Amino acid sequence: MDKEKEQKKKRGGIFGGFREFIYGMAAHDTARFALKTRGSMEHLFILVTMGDMLGIPILPPYYSLRLLPYVVPQIATWKRRMLREKDFTDTLA
Amino acid sequence: MNLREILAANPKMKYIMFGGKGGLGKTTFSAAAGYYLAKQGHRVLVFSVDPQASLSDIFQRDIFGKGAVEVMENLWAQEIDADKRIHEFQDEVRRRILERYGLERVPEEIESYISAAASEPAMEESAIFDAVVDIVFQGNYDYYVYDLVPLGHALYYLSMSSIYDQWINKVTELRAEMQRYTRVIQRMRSREESEEDEILGELQEIRQRINLASSIFTDREKTGFFFVMTPEEMTILDTLKAQELFTKFGVPVGGFVVNRVIPDSLLAESVPDYLKNRIRSQKEPLAKIEELFGKRIVARVQEFERDITGLEMIARVSEQLFQGG
Numbered sequence: 001m002d003k004e005k006e007q008k009k010k011r012g013g014i015f016g017g018f019r020e021f022i023y024g025m026a027a028h029d030t031a032r033f034a035l036k037t038r039g040s041m042e043h044l045f046i047l048v049t050m051g052d053m054l055g056i057p058i059l060p061p062y063y064s065l066r067l068l069p070y071v072v073p074q075i076a077t078w079k080r081r082m083l084r085e086k087d088f089t090d091t092l093a
Numbered sequence: 094m095n096l097r098e099i100l101a102a103n104p105k106m107k108y109i110m111f112g113g114k115g116g117l118g119k120t121t122f123s124a125a126a127g128y129y130l131a132k133q134g135h136r137v138l139v140f141s142v143d144p145q146a147s148l149s150d151i152f153q154r155d156i157f158g159k160g161a162v163e164v165m166e167n168l169w170a171q172e173i174d175a176d177k178r179i180h181e182f183q184d185e186v187r188r189r190i191l192e193r194y195g196l197e198r199v200p201e202e203i204e205s206y207i208s209a210a211a212s213e214p215a216m217e218e219s220a221i222f223d224a225v226v227d228i229v230f231q232g233n234y235d236y237y238v239y240d241l242v243p244l245g246h247a248l249y250y251l252s253m254s255s256i257y258d259q260w261i262n263k264v265t266e267l268r269a270e271m272q273r274y275t276r277v278i279q280r281m282r283s284r285e286e287s288e289e290d291e292i293l294g295e296l297q298e299i300r301q302r303i304n305l306a307s308s309i310f311t312d313r314e315k316t317g318f319f320f321v322m323t324p325e326e327m328t329i330l331d332t333l334k335a336q337e338l339f340t341k342f343g344v345p346v347g348g349f350v351v352n353r354v355i356p357d358s359l360l361a362e363s364v365p366d367y368l369k370n371r372i373r374s375q376k377e378p379l380a381k382i383e384e385l386f387g388k389r390i391v392a393r394v395q396e397f398e399r400d401i402t403g404l405e406m407i408a409r410v411s412e413q414l415f416q417g418g
Contacts, residue, residue, distance in 0.1 A: 031281045038274040045267055045292075052213070053206050059260055061210040062219030063299055065182065069189040070292045072203055079202075 046071055046078045054082060096126070096319075096391045097415040099347065105314045108229075110239040111350070112339075113321035114331055118352040118394075120147045121401045122321060123240035124170075125411035128404070131168035132411075135235040140171040140228060142221050148172050148240060153403050161233075165404060169234070173224045175217045182220065183207050218253060226302045229309065252342070254307035261303060265296045310344050317347040319391060324354060324378040329385065348391035350414065351382055355396045 049067050051058040053075070100106060109126050111119040120141070127139035138161055141148050148170050149156050156162040158174025186207055187199050199207070210216065229237060272290045309316055320336065322328045336346055355372045382390070394413045401410055 027281045031278055034274055034278045034281070038271060038278065041267065041271045041274065045264070045271065048264055048267065050206070052210070053202075057213070059264065060215050060219050060257060061213040062182075062216055062223065063257075063261070065186045065207065065210055066299065067292060067295060068186055068203070068207070069193055070295070072190055072194060072200070075203065 042074060043078050043081055046074055047082065050075065050078075053079070094348075094388075094391065095415065096348075096350075097129075099317065099391060100130075103314065103317070106317050107235060108237050108239065108309055108312075108316040110241055110316065110318045111321050112241045112318060112335070114328060117321045117323055117328065118350075118401075119321050120151055120240050121407075121410055122319075122350060122352075122394075122414060123238045124148070124151045124401075124407045125414045127168050127170070127236075127238045128165075128407045129411040129415050130236045130238075131165060134167065136167050136169075136233070137236045137238060138169045138171060138228070138234040139238040139240060140173065140225075141240040142173060142225055143240065151402055151407065161228075171228070173221055175220045175224075178220045178224055179211050179216055183211055215253075222254070222306060223302070226306045229305065230302070254303055254310075255342075257303050258300065258307065261296060261300045265293065265300060268293045268296055311342075313345045316345070318344055319347050320349045321352055322349060322382070323352050324375040324382060326378055326381075329378060329381055333385070346389075348389050349382075349386045350391060351379075351393045353396040354379065354393050 047054075047056070047058070049059050049064050050071065052061060052064065094102070109123075109130075111122045111126070113119055123139050123141075127137045130137045139148065140161075149172060152164045152170055154162065154164060154170075156164075156170050157172045158177050159172075161169040161171045164170045187204075190196065190199055190203065198204075225239075268290065272293060275290075310318075318339070320332050322332045332349070339346055355368070355375060357372065360369060360372055392414045394410060397406070397409070399406070401407065
């Protein structure tokens with residue numbers, strides 16, 4: 001029994017390594033792009049729901065407050081992104 | 094049909110509302126309708142969404158912000174204290190943030206946002222709106238009698254719910270799209286499915302609540318909306334305008350109640366000329382009301398010799414409100 005398990009694990013390991021390799025070759029960029037899009041959407045979402053932190057009231061404040069507890073950690077980065085000055089490094093991001 | 098017949102013919106009607114200009118008797122009729130239904134053995138809640146509510150005055154008890162208070166057998170009255178509700182809500186938001194992130198105190202910029210949000214003009218309306226949803230959601234009563242705010246506010250309240258609904262829909266769409274991306278990323282990285290998106294859940298709940306609140310206003314079977322007016326040229330014109338607007342918002346108008354009618358019979362008695370003139374000056378508007386609203390008038394209530402406060406007076410109004418027509 002133990003031997004069988006070990007073998008399985010080993011096979012999984014080899015297979016897993018192969019999978020990681022393929023991922024690195026093909027999907028890494030796509031995943032990075034998806035992550036970036038997801039990140040932008042996150043900021044858009046916070047803008048729509050918490051906009052009045054920047055003086056842009058969009059969603060009624062009562063509902064903003066209901067959503068606030070979930071987005072507390074994202075708020076600092078969001079504000080930085082929204083308020084920062086644009087410079088040439090933006091094209092590299 | 095009079096009010097009694099309307100209620101008997103519509104057994105599903107459990108939300109009764111009186112609307113109209115300020116000072117025409119909405120609170121009086123809300124109390125009287127509550128009284129009548131409670132006397133019939135139903136459990137009734139009369140509640141006010143008006144920040145300057147007067148249920149306390151009519152029932153001669155201080156009920157403001159005290160939740161549902163039993164004012165007689167089967168009859169409860171409630172005045173929503175919006176300020177108190179906003180403060181409780183803010184505390185709840187703070188508590189959730191502290192708990193969620195194991196913090197000792199709320200970060201400064203978040204705290205300033207929470208305090209600032211409370212003073213936004215839309216906050217009070219939203220808080221009241223939400224309180225009403227809570228009351229209706231709990232479903233503890235057979236009948237709910239809404240003592241509505243004056244017309245302009247009621248319309249604002251209605252349009253607000255449709256705008257909120259659209260907003261929440263958009264935001265929910267965005268959130269759902271975000272969740273799809275999250276899933277793609279996770280699948281590509283061969284990770285297991287994440288837990289359900291809590292924000293999406295929250296948004297869906299908000300939407301459900303808004304929909305419930307606005308669907309009550311437009312439900313022909315469950316809701317009876319009655320306009321209150323008095324025999325005066327001005328109120329007739331206002332009522333006509335308001336009726337048009339309410340129809341535009343899809344609110345079915347159940348009928349009209351004419352208030353403050355001075356009994357004709359007084360003309361035969363020896364009353365001062367002043368009163369006789371008042372009676373005569375009501376004649377024309379009354380005829381106009383008959384012509385315009387005719388069969389849709391569900392009750393005609395007389396002007397009483399004193400103000401309507403206390404259960405005894407409410408009982409007298411209730412008698413006319415439900416027997417007349």
